[in-house]
Amino acid sequence: MSELTQLQGPEPVSVESVFRRVYGTGKLVNCDLKEAGLESAVYDLAKRCGIDRQLIYSGTVSAEYCRKTGLTRLVRIALNIEEYVPDLYARCRRDPAQIMEAAKEMSAVCHRYGIECVNANYRLATDAFLDTLEKNRLTLSAWTVDDLTEASRFLQRGIQGGIENVTTRNLRQVLSMAGRQVRK
Secondary structure (H helix, E strand, O other), X not given: OOHHHHOOXXXXXXXXXXXXXXXXXXXXXXXXXXXXXXXXXXHHHHHHXXXXXXXXXXXXXXXXXXXXXXXXXXXXXXXXXXXXXXXXXXXXXXXXXXXXXXXXXXXXXXXXXXXXXXXXXXXXXXXXXXXXXXXOOOEEEEEOOOOHHHHHHHHHHOHHHXXXXXXXXXXXXXXXHHHHHHHO
16 A cells, blocks of 8 residues: 555645535635746636635735736735845844834835735844834734734734734634733
8 A cells, every 4th residue: 555545634725615615605805826927817716716806915016017907906815024124033133123114115015016915934024114014004914923922912902003914823813812901
Protein backbone atom coordinates (compact mmCIF):
# COMPACT_ATOMS: atom_id res chain seq x y z
CA MET A 1 0.00 0.00 0.00
CA SER A 2 1.38 3.40 -0.90
CA GLU A 3 1.89 6.17 1.65
CA LEU A 4 -0.89 8.20 0.03
CA THR A 5 -3.52 5.53 0.52
CA GLN A 6 -2.53 5.21 4.17
CA LEU A 7 -3.24 8.86 4.91
CA GLN A 8 -6.40 9.36 6.88
CA GLY A 9 -8.45 12.43 7.54
CA PRO A 10 -11.04 14.56 5.86
CA GLU A 11 -11.20 14.84 2.12
CA PRO A 12 -9.73 18.04 0.71
CA VAL A 13 -12.21 20.89 0.43
CA SER A 14 -12.48 22.82 -2.81
CA VAL A 15 -12.90 26.57 -2.96
CA GLU A 16 -16.02 26.04 -5.03
CA SER A 17 -17.59 23.83 -2.36
CA VAL A 18 -16.90 26.50 0.27
CA PHE A 19 -18.42 29.18 -1.98
CA ARG A 20 -21.52 27.06 -2.60
CA ARG A 21 -21.91 26.40 1.12
CA VAL A 22 -21.69 30.11 1.92
CA TYR A 23 -24.32 31.02 -0.70
CA GLY A 24 -27.39 32.50 0.93
CA THR A 25 -25.78 33.03 4.33
CA GLY A 26 -24.53 36.57 3.78
CA LYS A 27 -21.24 35.55 5.40
CA LEU A 28 -18.02 36.98 4.06
CA VAL A 29 -15.24 34.73 2.77
CA ASN A 30 -11.61 35.82 3.18
CA CYS A 31 -9.62 34.42 0.28
CA ASP A 32 -5.99 34.55 1.38
CA LEU A 33 -4.44 34.38 -2.08
CA LYS A 34 -1.11 32.56 -1.91
CA GLU A 35 -0.01 33.13 -5.51
CA ALA A 36 0.04 36.13 -7.82
CA GLY A 37 -2.58 36.39 -10.54
CA LEU A 38 -5.54 34.66 -8.83
CA GLU A 39 -7.74 37.73 -8.28
CA SER A 40 -9.97 37.44 -11.37
CA ALA A 41 -10.22 33.65 -11.35
CA VAL A 42 -11.39 33.63 -7.72
CA TYR A 43 -13.85 36.45 -8.40
CA ASP A 44 -15.25 34.65 -11.46
CA LEU A 45 -15.74 31.46 -9.45
CA ALA A 46 -17.45 33.41 -6.66
CA LYS A 47 -19.73 35.07 -9.21
CA ARG A 48 -20.71 31.69 -10.68
CA CYS A 49 -21.52 30.55 -7.11
CA GLY A 50 -23.54 33.69 -6.38
CA ILE A 51 -21.30 35.10 -3.65
CA ASP A 52 -19.30 37.70 -5.58
CA ARG A 53 -20.36 40.44 -3.12
CA GLN A 54 -19.17 38.40 -0.12
CA LEU A 55 -15.43 38.30 -0.88
CA ILE A 56 -12.46 39.65 1.00
CA TYR A 57 -9.02 39.32 -0.55
CA SER A 58 -5.80 39.22 1.43
CA GLY A 59 -2.42 37.68 0.75
CA THR A 60 -0.71 38.16 -2.60
CA VAL A 61 -3.03 40.74 -4.13
CA SER A 62 -2.04 43.16 -6.87
CA ALA A 63 -3.61 46.48 -5.92
CA GLU A 64 -2.78 47.86 -9.37
CA TYR A 65 -4.51 44.95 -11.12
CA CYS A 66 -7.56 45.19 -8.86
CA ARG A 67 -7.85 48.93 -9.53
CA LYS A 68 -7.47 48.52 -13.31
CA THR A 69 -10.03 45.71 -13.50
CA GLY A 70 -12.50 47.33 -11.08
CA LEU A 71 -12.15 44.58 -8.50
CA THR A 72 -11.47 47.21 -5.80
CA ARG A 73 -15.15 48.20 -6.17
CA LEU A 74 -16.37 44.59 -6.08
CA VAL A 75 -14.17 42.85 -3.51
CA ARG A 76 -13.16 44.02 -0.04
CA ILE A 77 -9.36 44.02 0.00
CA ALA A 78 -7.18 43.77 3.10
CA LEU A 79 -3.84 44.69 1.55
CA ASN A 80 -0.92 42.75 3.05
CA ILE A 81 1.66 45.21 4.32
CA GLU A 82 4.63 42.93 3.67
CA GLU A 83 3.73 42.80 -0.03
CA TYR A 84 4.12 46.59 -0.35
CA VAL A 85 6.71 47.71 2.20
CA PRO A 86 10.12 46.41 1.11
CA ASP A 87 12.12 44.57 3.77
CA LEU A 88 9.44 45.41 6.33
CA TYR A 89 10.36 42.97 9.08
CA ALA A 90 14.13 43.43 8.77
CA ARG A 91 13.67 47.22 8.90
CA CYS A 92 11.47 47.00 12.00
CA ARG A 93 13.89 44.64 13.77
CA ARG A 94 16.79 47.05 13.13
CA ASP A 95 14.80 50.11 14.17
CA PRO A 96 11.35 49.85 15.82
CA ALA A 97 10.59 53.42 14.65
CA GLN A 98 10.32 51.92 11.17
CA ILE A 99 6.89 50.58 12.17
CA MET A 100 5.58 54.15 11.93
CA GLU A 101 7.26 54.64 8.57
CA ALA A 102 5.65 51.41 7.39
CA ALA A 103 2.22 52.68 8.49
CA LYS A 104 2.78 55.89 6.51
CA GLU A 105 4.01 54.00 3.44
CA MET A 106 1.06 51.62 3.59
CA SER A 107 -1.41 54.47 3.98
CA ALA A 108 -0.06 56.04 0.79
CA VAL A 109 -0.32 52.72 -1.09
CA CYS A 110 -3.90 52.14 0.07
CA HIS A 111 -4.99 55.65 -0.90
CA ARG A 112 -3.32 55.34 -4.31
CA TYR A 113 -5.38 52.23 -5.09
CA GLY A 114 -8.63 53.00 -3.27
CA ILE A 115 -8.18 50.33 -0.60
CA GLU A 116 -9.39 50.89 2.97
CA CYS A 117 -7.89 48.02 4.98
CA VAL A 118 -4.33 46.94 5.82
CA ASN A 119 -3.62 43.29 6.65
CA ALA A 120 -0.64 42.94 9.00
CA ASN A 121 0.84 40.77 11.69
CA TYR A 122 -0.50 41.95 15.02
CA ARG A 123 3.02 42.55 16.36
CA LEU A 124 3.30 45.59 14.09
CA ALA A 125 0.04 47.05 15.39
CA THR A 126 1.22 49.29 18.16
CA ASP A 127 -1.24 51.94 19.28
CA ALA A 128 0.79 54.54 17.34
CA PHE A 129 0.64 52.35 14.20
CA LEU A 130 -3.14 52.00 14.59
CA ASP A 131 -3.52 55.73 15.20
CA THR A 132 -1.62 56.45 11.97
CA LEU A 133 -3.88 54.12 10.00
CA GLU A 134 -6.96 55.63 11.63
CA LYS A 135 -5.82 59.20 10.82
CA ASN A 136 -5.56 58.04 7.22
CA ARG A 137 -9.10 56.56 7.34
CA LEU A 138 -7.80 52.99 7.14
CA THR A 139 -8.68 49.92 9.18
CA LEU A 140 -6.57 46.94 10.21
CA SER A 141 -7.04 43.24 9.73
CA ALA A 142 -4.65 41.72 12.29
CA TRP A 143 -3.21 38.22 11.92
CA THR A 144 -2.52 35.78 13.76
CA VAL A 145 -3.50 37.07 17.20
CA ASP A 146 -3.10 33.97 19.36
CA ASP A 147 -1.96 35.95 22.41
CA LEU A 148 -5.18 36.51 24.36
CA THR A 149 -3.96 39.74 25.96
CA GLU A 150 -3.30 41.18 22.51
CA ALA A 151 -6.63 39.86 21.20
CA SER A 152 -8.35 41.64 24.09
CA ARG A 153 -6.53 44.88 23.23
CA PHE A 154 -7.79 44.70 19.65
CA LEU A 155 -11.32 43.84 20.74
CA GLN A 156 -11.36 46.76 23.17
CA ARG A 157 -10.23 49.11 20.44
CA GLY A 158 -12.89 47.70 18.14
CA ILE A 159 -14.15 48.88 14.78
CA GLN A 160 -14.42 52.48 16.03
CA GLY A 161 -10.71 52.24 16.81
CA GLY A 162 -9.81 50.96 13.38
CA ILE A 163 -9.85 47.19 13.91
CA GLU A 164 -11.77 45.46 11.15
CA ASN A 165 -10.73 41.87 11.72
CA VAL A 166 -8.78 39.67 14.12
CA THR A 167 -7.57 36.31 12.86
CA THR A 168 -6.73 33.82 15.60
CA ARG A 169 -6.25 30.14 16.28
CA ASN A 170 -7.96 30.67 19.67
CA LEU A 171 -11.38 31.35 18.22
CA ARG A 172 -13.49 30.13 21.14
CA GLN A 173 -11.58 32.19 23.70
CA VAL A 174 -11.58 35.33 21.55
CA LEU A 175 -15.30 34.98 20.79
CA SER A 176 -15.96 34.54 24.49
CA MET A 177 -13.98 37.72 25.26
CA ALA A 178 -15.85 39.58 22.50
CA GLY A 179 -19.18 38.42 23.93
CA ARG A 180 -18.26 39.68 27.40
CA GLN A 181 -17.24 43.06 25.97
CA VAL A 182 -20.50 43.41 24.02
CA ARG A 183 -22.58 42.70 27.16
CA LYS A 184 -20.80 45.40 29.22
